[in-house]
Amino acid sequence: MSISSPSASQQEEFQQRFSALRQRHDAYMQTVLSVQAHATRLQQAMQYSALLGGKRVRPFLVYATGELFDVPVESLDAPAAAVECIHAYSLIHDDLPAMDDDTLRRGQPTCHVQFDEATAILAGDALQSFAFSLLAQPIPHISPAQQLRMVHVLAHSAGLHGMCGGQMLDIAATGRSIQTAELEQVHQLKTGALLRASVQLGALAANDVSEQVRSALDEFADAIGLAFQVQDDILDVTGDTQTLGKTQGSDQALHKSTYPALLGLAGSQALLRQLHEKALHALALIPYNTALLESFTEYLVKRDR
Secondary structure, eight states: OOOOOOOOHHHHHHHHHHHHHHHHHHHHHHHHSOOSSSOHHHHHHHHHHHHSOOOOHHHHHHHHHHHHHTTOOOGGGGHHHHHHHHHHHHHHHHHHHHTTSEEEEEEEEHHHHHHHHHHHHHHHHHHHHHHHHHHHHOOTTHHHHHHHHHHHHHHHHHHTHHHHHHHHHHHTTTTOOOOOHHHHHHHHHHTHHHHHHHHHHHTTTTSSSOOOHHHHHHHHHHHHHHHHHHHHHHHHHHHHHHHHHHTTHHHHHTTOOOOOHHHHHHHHHHHHHHHHHHHHHHHHHHHHOOHHHHHHHHHHHHHHO
């Protein structure tokens, strides 16, 4: 299928919705992370890492998918925050000296630089457990059975068979030559798993979503999950540190396997276009208004940070 870009009005509408949902999410996160705690330094580190900058792609996917099925927005606040807590914890740990040893994240000092290494480790641990606390509390219009499925989806996507497993494979691949299929597996787990979970959480908040629609949503999520990483790899080559908000060229410096390293820049850009088409094809199979997700896909593959 050929890709047609959203109209100017569609792009403007998307930017307004994206901004509004981000503001809603940030306000909710600020509220739930500000409940009085004894370990104030740990709480400050959690707030710093979860609220300072970031695109909020994963919360947006929860909201936008739930919106497809007319799920009340207040029912999506906790699932959106839960997946972002998992993402924030993963970034804290990724940046640690034992992992990527990075000093810049979202244009600011990384958590272990701003605070200290021990506090950063605990902040990541606490954000991970906090994610499941959010999903386990009563959520408006969501049944306990739906919540249990949400907990399972997020736990599976974050652990051995998802993000953490992908991170381990990424570490094992550093400094050695791997094939494209192996790199795809790394990123389907490391990056794609949480993006797929975000879409699934939005759908799980709804009732009576058919298996056909769930399958199409999974296909869409698979495509954008890999597209997100391909674009990240491209930006590590073509971007600059100030725009990216993290150290440009860090993947090359760490001798990580990337799509530009395996396919070249032109080959990576061609793969990104193919994944864009695949995502739009999946959305075309869904008998709901997917305009917001279509505009999001356009944003995802053309972002500069």
